[in-house]
Amino acid sequence: MASASEADFRTRLQDWLPKLVLAPSVAVTLFFVYGFILFTVVLSFTSSKMLPSWDFIGFSNYVRLFSLPHWHVALKNIAIFATLYIVICTAIGLMLAIFLDQKIRGEGVLRPIYLYPMALSFIVTGTAWKWFLDPGIGLENVMQQWGWESFSFTWIKSNTMAIYTIVIAAVWQSSGFVMAMFLAGLRGIDNEILKAAQIDGASNWQLYRRIVIPLLRPAFLSAFVILAHLAIKSYDLVIALTGGGPGRATEMPATFMYSYTFTRKEMGVGASSAVIMLMTIAAIMIPYLYSELKEKKE
Amino acid sequence: MSVASQDTAVSTGRITRMLIYLILLLFALFYLLPLYVMGVNSVKPLSEITGGNMMALPQEWTLDPWRSAWSTAQIGVQATGLKPYFLTSILMVVPAVVISTMIGAINGYILTKWRFKGDTIIFGLMLFSCFIPFQIVLIPMARVLGILGLAGSVPGLILVHVVYGLGFSTLYFRNYYAAFPTELVRAAQIDGAGFFRIFWRIMLPVSGPITVVCVIWQFTNIWNDFLFGASFGGTTQPMTVALNNLVQSSTGVKEYNVHFAAAILAAIPTLIVYIVAGRYFVRGLMAGSVKG
C-alpha cells in the first residue's frame, strides 16, 4: 500500500473530466469574446483603414472620433433615446403591471397582447412602424381621410424629430416585457404586508408609493440594466426604421461604428467607437453581474 | 417562484376600476395596432394603400402580395422572393439552437454539480459575453471567418450564433441545475455512476422545462438577429436581412403590401413559438434578465 494517499484512477478522472469538458467553451469564450475585444482595442490604437494595420498611432483615433460631428450626433441621439426609452418603458411597464394586478377580468388575454412584440425582430418592428408613421400612407394620411384635414405628423421625415419615432417603436417593442418583470415582482410581494399596511390606514396611493414600489427595487434594477444595454446596442431598429436618416439625423453609436468600419473604411475610428460602447455597457453590467453572482454564493 | 396569492389585497372604487379598464384597453390597441396594419394591408392591392386609408379593411381581398413576397419579389439583384432566405434562416437556426443548447446544458451541469475553484469567475466571463455590444467583435470575427473559409456561409453563421449564444444557454441551465439537489449527484456517485452517466441518467431526464425555455430563447434570438446576418451572411442572408433589403430597396415602386406580407412572413416563426409556448417564452425572458 505504497500509494495509500494517492487517488485511484476513477477519482482522478472525476477530478479532471468536468474541467476538460468545460474547457472548449471556456476557450471559445476567451478567444471569440475576450480575444476579439482585445483585438478591437488594439486596433483602435492603429491607423487601420480598410484592412487592419499594425501602425500604432496612440489615441489619435479617439481624438478624431470625438472631433467628428457624426459621433456627436450619435452621442446626443443615444442620450435622448436611452433616457426616453428607459423612462417611458419603465413608466408604462409599471403602470400596466399595477393595473393588471387589480384582479382584472381578461388579464389572460391582455398580458400576451402586451408582450407579443418582444417576440418580433426589430427589423419587423421597424418595417411596421416605418410605414405606419410615413406621412404619405400612414397615420397622417389616415387622420386626414377621417376628416382631420390639418393633422400633420411628419416626425419620421424631420431631422430633429426622427429620433423620437425610434423611441416610439422601441417602447412599443419592449414595454410589455418590462410590464412582465414588474408583474412578477408584484406577485411575489407577500399579501400580508399589504393587509397590514391597509390596517395601518394607508390609502391605495400611499400603499403603492410607500410599500409596494420600494419593494420592487430589484425589478427596477433589472429593468434598468436590461433596457440600458438594449439601448446602447440598438442597431437593427434604426436601420429598419430610418436607416440612420434623414441624412445622418438618427445616427447612433452602433450605426456609426458599422458605417465607419465597413462603408467608410475607417476601421481604426470604427474600432474606437466600439470600444467606447463596450466601456459604457461594462460600466453598467459589471457591477450588476458582480453583485448578482456574489449574492448567489452565500 | 413564490407561491404568493395571485391577487393583491388592494381594493379600488368603481370609477377607478373603469378608468383602469379603459387605459388597459387603450394600451392593448396600441400594441395590436402595428399587427393590424401589417395584416390588413398585406391583403390589399397596392392602389388601396396609396390611394386609400391604411386603417380600412380591404375592399378587394388578394393574396398576391403574399405570393409575391414569398416567391417573386425583387430582393437585392434577384427576383426570388423570401423563399430562399427563409430556408437559409432555417438551416442556420436549427443547428445553432441544438448545438448551443446541448453545450449550455453540460456547462450548467459542470458549473453547479462539479464545482471547482474559479468556476464563478468562468461563469461570470461567459455571462458578461451575453451583454457585450457585438460591434466590438465584428472586425476580428469577419477576419476569422475569412481565414476559416466560412465567410458568407451558413456554417459560418452557425458558428457565430453558437459562440455568442453559449452565455445565455449556460446561464439557463446553470440557474436551473443550481436548484437541483447536489445530494442526488452524490448519491449517484456512491451508486457508482460517473460524470457522463449522471448527466444522462439523472440530470437530463429532469431538464425538460429548461430545455424548452432555452430552445425558445435561442430560436427567437437567432431568428431575429440582423447584425451578424448582415455582417457575415454575404450572399447567404437570413430572413431579417432579406426583409430589410426588400423594404429599403430604392428601385421601382414601393410595394407596401408586399413589404407587410414579407414582414409577417419574417415574424411568423417566432410568433408561432410565442403563441404555442408563451408560458415558456416569458419564463425565458425573465430568467435571461432577472438571473432566475
Next chain:
Amino acid sequence: MGFLDIRNVTKSYGAVEVLHRVDIAVDEGEFLVLVGPSGCGKSTLLNMIAGLESISGGEIAIKDRVVNGVHPSKRNIAMVFQSYALYPNMTVGQNITFGLEMHGTPRPERDRALAEVAKLLQIDHLLDRKPGQLSGGQRQRVAMGRALVRDPDVFLFDEPLSNLDAKLRVDMRTEIKKLHHKLKRTIVYVTHDQIEAMTLSTRIAVMNKGYVQQLGTPKEIYDSPANLFVATFMGSPAMNIIPAKLVVENGRALAEITDAGGKPLRLGFGAGNYSAWEGREILLGIRPEAITDPEGADRNSHNVQPLHNMVTVTEPAGADTFVTMVLSGKDVIARMRADAAVHPHQPFDFAVNMEKAVAFDPKTGDRIQA
C-alpha cells in the same frame, strides 16, 4: 484496530483547517453517532468516510484497507441523505437497484435483492411509483432500501430524520434502531439532535468547532461530560451551570453558592478529592432531573442534599413540571414529578442529588477530575 478506522484525520480548505486530528476506531456492528451543532464538522467527516470529500491529512481505513483517494463507489459503503436524494425520474424499484445496475449486477440478482429489501422495509407495494408520489416516511424507507440493497460494509446516515415531522421522526428512529438490532451492521450516523444521538447509538462522538470533544457511550457522555460544551449540548433542558466557590470542611469538598436572596449556602460533593481546588472558583454542573422535591429524589443515591430556595416560575409539561429558581444569580431549572406541590413566588424545599453533580474549571471549561 477497528472495523472502520479514522486515524488522525484532518480537513482543510486552503489554509483553514476545519477538522482537527480526528481519531476514532469503530468496531464491527457498532452504531456511532456524530453529534454537534451545525458547522462542527460532523457532515464533513461523514463525507470524507464516503469519499465525497478528500482527506487532507491522516487516513481512513475500512476493514484494514486504507480508502484515502478511493472512489466512493469502490469503498463498499452506502449512504442515506438528509433530502433522501431519490432520483426523481426513476421508480422506487429503479432507485433502489440503480447502484447494483452501475456495478454490473445481473438483472435476476438485482430483482431478488430488491424483493428482499422491499419486504424488509415493507415497501413492496410502492416499487412502481415515482418518488414524487410518496410521503416523507415512505421516501425515507426507499432511501434506506437503496442503502441496504448494496449490502455494504458501512452505512452512513446524514441527518436522515431531520426532514420528517416530529411524530414520524420518533417512529422512524425506533425503526432504524430495530433494523440495527436485526442486521447488526456498522453504522455512522450524523445528527444535530442530541436525543437521536442518545437513543440510537452504541457510542457517541460529540463534536464542536472541528474537534471531537468527547467519545464515549451515551451513559458516559451524559453522566461524565468531558467539558462544559458536552455538558450543555447533551440533555434537554440543558445541564445547569452554577458559579460556585469550592471550600473544604472536615476533609469534605463543598460548593458554596448563593440562593435567590443572596444568602450563601453549601452543597457537599460525594466522594472525590478536590483539595487542589480549595478556595478557588469552579462551575457546578447539575442536571435538571437531579433537582427534585424530597419525595421525588433518587432513592439509590447516597448523597441527596436539601436546598431551600424561592421558586421563580413553574412550567407544567404533562409528565413533568419544570421549576425555575435563581442560584448564584443564574436561572436554574429543576425537573419534578407532575404532582409536586410547588408554586411560583413561594419558597420550596428542593432535594439535590449531588452524586450526579460535576464540577468544571471556569478557565478551560474542562471537567475537574476528582
